[in-house]
Amino acid sequence: MWAQTIETSKVLPSTIHKVSKIFQPINIIPKAGHVKTALTSKSQRLMLDLGIIRQASPGSFHFLPLGVRALEKLTLLVDKQMSKIGAQKVIFPSLTNSNLWKSTGRLQDFGAELFTLKDRHDHIYVLSPTHEEAVADLIASVSQMSYKEFPLKLYQTTNKYRDEIKPRFGLMRGRQFIMKDLYSFDVDIEKAKETYAEVCECYNSIFNEIGVDYIKVVGSCGAMGGSLSHEYHYKADIGEDKIVSCSRCGFNANAELAGYDKCSQCGASDSITVHAGIEVGHTFLLGDKYSKALNANYLTEKGKSVPLQMGSYGLGITRILAAAIEFLAKENEIRWPISFAPYTLIIIPPKKGSKEEEVGSYLVQRVHSALESIDSLKDNMLLDDRIQMTIGRRMVDARRVGYPYVIVIGAKSMEKNPIFELHNLTNDQVLYLNEEGLLVYLRKHLEMNK
Amino acid sequence: MWAQTIETSKVLPSTIHKVSKIFQPINIIPKAGHVKTALTSKSQRLMLDLGIIRQASPGSFHFLPLGVRALEKLTLLVDKQMSKIGAQKVIFPSLTNSNLWKSTGRLQDFGAELFTLKDRHDHIYVLSPTHEEAVADLIASVSQMSYKEFPLKLYQTTNKYRDEIKPRFGLMRGRQFIMKDLYSFDVDIEKAKETYAEVCECYNSIFNEIGVDYIKVVGSCGAMGGSLSHEYHYKADIGEDKIVSCSRCGFNANAELAGYDKCSQCGASDSITVHAGIEVGHTFLLGDKYSKALNANYLTEKGKSVPLQMGSYGLGITRILAAAIEFLAKENEIRWPISFAPYTLIIIPPKKGSKEEEVGSYLVQRVHSALESIDSLKDNMLLDDRIQMTIGRRMVDARRVGYPYVIVIGAKSMEKNPIFELHNLTNDQVLYLNEEGLLVYLRKHLEMNK
Structure with a gap:
């Protein structure tokens, strides 16, 4: 995701990991003269396409940051x-x-x-x-x-x-x-x-x-x-x-x-x-x-x-x-077991310039610090800070890399009791929950996976 | 230390790591026909003698559990x-x-x-x-x-x-x-x-x-x-x-x-x-x-x-x-920086059959759980459970391997307000402290090393 232009809002929390900072060359065909990889399995294709690994020589791979x-x-x-x-x-x-x-x-x-x-x-x-x-x-x-x-x-x-x-x-x-x-x-x-x-x-x-x-x-x-x-x-x-x-x-x-x-x-x-x-x-x-x-x-x-x-x-x-x-993977989307997904959860804030932008930045901080109370989410959440891109475009990327949970801060975040969109990619559910609801749902599901 | 006969008292806490369970072949000359190591430095000699590493072939070593x-x-x-x-x-x-x-x-x-x-x-x-x-x-x-x-x-x-x-x-x-x-x-x-x-x-x-x-x-x-x-x-x-x-x-x-x-x-x-x-x-x-x-x-x-x-x-x-x-090491005793000593602290309980044995077992549990409140000691304490050996003999071993802190549960543990012997190997100090004193001292010293 990293191979994109970045504009990061200054109010985003500094402790959360950010998509823009991850070395993850996506969907990039190797230049002429470089090893051309023979694709022989779905997992190999997806891991190469999505910047999890990269071939160094036949049967030998670099592990990129998400893979590590x-x-x-x-x-x-x-x-x-x-x-x-x-x-x-x-x-x-x-x-x-x-x-x-x-x-x-x-x-x-x-x-x-x-x-x-x-x-x-x-x-x-x-x-x-x-x-x-x-x-x-x-x-x-x-x-x-x-x-x-x-x-x-x-x-x-x-x-x-x-x-x-x-x-x-x-x-x-x-x-x-x-x-x-x-x-x-x-x-x-x-x-x-x-x-x-x-x-x-x-x-x-x-x-x-x-x-x-x-x-x-x-x-x-x-x-x-x-x-x-x-x-x-x-x-x-x-x-x-x-x-x-x-x-x-x-x-x-x-x-x-x-x-x-x-x-x-x-x-x-x-x-x-x-x-x-x-x-x-x-x-x-x-x-x-x-x-x-x-x-x-x-x-x-x-x-x-x-x-x-x-x-x-x-x-x-x-x-x-x-x-x-x-x-686990779909044809064009990775699915990870929650036990070793590179990140368990990704947060997608509103697009830059949208009417939700300001409240969105504030909500990222609030949701992030609330979710840190769940042990298995500590140091395990990612923020898609590429806010020059639409929510939809970033949702496509989040689904492709397959982070088990995606939280979208969209139109309903403007309500008095803000509502978040939670995508559970493991069972293909979408839920609309307030902060308390998010916490209850994720705590229950992540404890279950213990 | 492991290469010794073991008799472990049943009341010792189960979560603490035990010396008797560590694969640490000590001071054992390789058998005939096996690689004889040319000793060219003090650190090499001590790490081999004390079962931290073992030579596999020239310039190539096995890392044993304490080394890992x-x-x-x-x-x-x-x-x-x-x-x-x-x-x-x-x-x-x-x-x-x-x-x-x-x-x-x-x-x-x-x-x-x-x-x-x-x-x-x-x-x-x-x-x-x-x-x-x-x-x-x-x-x-x-x-x-x-x-x-x-x-x-x-x-x-x-x-x-x-x-x-x-x-x-x-x-x-x-x-x-x-x-x-x-x-x-x-x-x-x-x-x-x-x-x-x-x-x-x-x-x-x-x-x-x-x-x-x-x-x-x-x-x-x-x-x-x-x-x-x-x-x-x-x-x-x-x-x-x-x-x-x-x-x-x-x-x-x-x-x-x-x-x-x-x-x-x-x-x-x-x-x-x-x-x-x-x-x-x-x-x-x-x-x-x-x-x-x-x-x-x-x-x-x-x-x-x-x-x-x-x-x-x-x-x-x-x-x-x-x-x-x-x-850091002395001629015959390793000294580790606290930052990567295999264990920060070792507890030596009384000898089997001594008059302190019973109260000793109880005090190990008490001290261990009290010290777990110090973050950097969690999963970082060792118990020398080879209680068939005298305290003095085990103290010699603890000094040789060089665990930064040694707590001895000795004669003064029978007092109403039990007193422990704390050896700080880094500065060669011995202190006599009650439980509260141990906590205060170790918290201060370990925070200092952060």
Whole structure:
């Protein structure tokens, strides 16, 4: 929106964020000579068109300010849930020694999908897509870890890298992406299963808090190894996974694992439906594949050194962002889950020169400070201060970017008890409310989304 | 501290963070076969010994939970200051196309210090140490940017990479490090100088808020190019820069630029002192070196396309962390600036089985909830729940990790009006205070540090 001429009224409140100040190059075709982006999904097109992201090279994107806000909200939501299960935040380096990957056989298994580089001493490093090797090596480096020190859960939210043969769907299959990866360590398989169940429960809470419908399915362990695996999917036509659901017993599985003909749980064949899904989370009970290969051991009560039982749990942070938009957006308008919309609410004041202009400026201040009493709106409201533009034109923009709530200060604001127009884009409602009514409605709806 | 046997009393408050739950492998020599770290600085030794970081490969470190807390606090402090000058947060990909670096001549200038890799299509990418090329290319890709849209300030806080010939001093000269890099764009050199001055002012505020003594000096533009440059230094014997200061006129400069013989500002030669400094921030007025090479232009009022004037401003986030410790720490005890200590305060309750044990558990709850009324202590207090250990032993640990405030619940807690022992490690004071006294003292001292 930023790429427009601005005239800002001086009486607008200074603490509210302003549309005119946001770097958000909209609908601008890259100049000749610059990367032309192949559009392969709705979310990619909308996020590029509306200045949320911008392509840097194939499968690699700049996050612009609105995109960063959404990412940081999602990251914080995940952090809070992680701390509830006692998971501790760490940061592993992106570059991991290729010898670690040789030890587990994954240098070969991943093959051309790994980005590798040589340092000036000709040592080879992997630009890591995941960190099972790194974390197992970290634990192995700590000597004499006692059985009393487990379970241990370490996680990070960092950039991951994968040399995709064909990057596509924007953030959904990129070459650089942000992943939250959690690793658990337990003393035996029973305890490891308990931890696995606890983390799955936490993932359910995360996906519920995000608020986009998801399906949890039995997944395949694939190249990761291990004995048990679940996947979390968002439904979308462009999804690369096929999910098989049985309406009789409620069983869901990845078709890779279950096949299409009959339900592998209840045996029924007339109750199977298949839909496309985007994998946004994946959990693995790994066993000792990595701990054995890299000597991540602990000391038993009797002083015996035994390999730890590991779990690995991924959440595709940038992928959740894109997949949520893919699932929620209209053809030409983004819709965000309220949990990580860049701003929860935008206020559109009257046009410059209109008869409502003066009272409008005053009402912006009043409404803004009244709404700040709602915790989740603090630092979370935007003002469309481009008052040289009509309300209608700015409403079009607000709908396209998809701020969940839009407050218009229009003709009815001149009344003695001023009436505001509230658009709830999530359920397509328009309401006419006075200040008290706005507060009651928004408090109720935002508390509901907690 | 975590690597110890734990017995936790059941009546301890559940919301306070507990030492026994922190992954902090202390003083543990890596097992045979694991990376042996060459210790080259006090901060590196202390951060490794006390489980703040752990080496992964030469010049590359894992951040353990206490280290991550410090990093996140520092990042947040910088974010708040950035938003005060209207700088907007973005994320640029780590991998940048090597062609961009060719265009500016820096592929050659940086030479072997750049990590580069080939993707599966044989395209060469740089694992970026800095992003002048990336941001100039981003701006160049947006067509028809009008003069009205400037100044523009974009920044990120991300990992940077540099193939150091000899990584050393732990986090201070690593191969992977976290940097906050800000880039500014202006329509002419006068406006660019105004922006430069504004950002320098902001950097002063950041360093003042961090609270470690710093020196701002005139710096050399070096390989970065441009016409004006300043550096921010922390004093330290291991510092690789030499700072020349004139006590007569107050002029400070990097010796690279100023020489050692006489002051380049007032000409005096008898008032020069030289000290070693660690560069923790650097600002550059770049001019149009990058915008010209990469066509980052704007349209003037008359519709003419003209190169933008750029500035570039770096803050070494991981380096600030290490350099602050280098400057503040005692030989065997870390000292943190209060602004980013992993926890501001630790409470040490009585030993298990002591006559104070019962009243101690109750007092922990009371003190903890009383102190939560101080904003900056919320979610920022730690409880040393390893009550099988003596108070003295836990005090030694608290001093080594260097939590700024330590509250001991000891013998005097049995009195009718219980007295607590408060250790202020920053000024080496011990005070005996009742609950009210604690609150008054801490509120005063923590407000002071705002």
